[in-house]
Amino acid sequence: MTNLPHDFNRLAEPKTEKxxxxxxxxxxxxxxxxxxxxxxxKxxxxxxxxxxxxKDAKPRKGTGKRPIKDQQALGRVLGALGRSRLASNLNQLAKAVNTGSLPVTPDTEKEIREACKAVTDMRDDLRRALGRNPEGGP
Structure with missing residues (x-):
């Protein structure tokens, strides 16, 4: 066994700032x-x-106590989710696609497009409500 300096453990420990x-x-x-x-x-x-x-106050990281920027947009999303059977309908569509039993008719395609638009609209409203740019930017 080699003789190590007695403060080896202290020197080897990563320095963490308390x-x-x-x-x-x-x-x-x-x-x-x-x-x-x-x-x-704030x-x-x-x-x-x-x-x-x-002016010398340093900001801290965090979301803040009230991250909702647009209460009306959030209300629209929550109302739409409450009225819709969107999750159930999308689940049924996915199951039909997986089993190969989804007949593709003009009506079916129209309904799928409407569901996609509803999901996109809700995403955009949620992004607005949280203070984010709906087009994907900050």
Missing amino acids: KPAPFSLRLSFGERTRLEQDAGD PLGAYIRERLFG
Whole structure:
């Protein structure tokens, strides 16, 4: 067995940067309510850091407490999903395709195209509701 320096294990360990401990602050219900109102759509922690440090406040990664950008678009999607039997119908179509029993008629093709458009419209509304560009960009 070779003699290794006694601090070999310490030197061999990967260096990980420790995160600072969180800071807690007790607020009354009224104080917290006021902070949340003043913060608007910003996460409360980001708002407090901004108020304390101004331009020197470093942003943190995260989605924020209210990622929904367009409530009406989200409502349209949820309403459409509630009214439709889209998942069931698509499942039946997939089963028919797999078994070879799907007759391809002009009506069938029209219904498949309508279902595809409905799925595309819902995808676009969801992207808008989440603040994303429906055409696929940021």
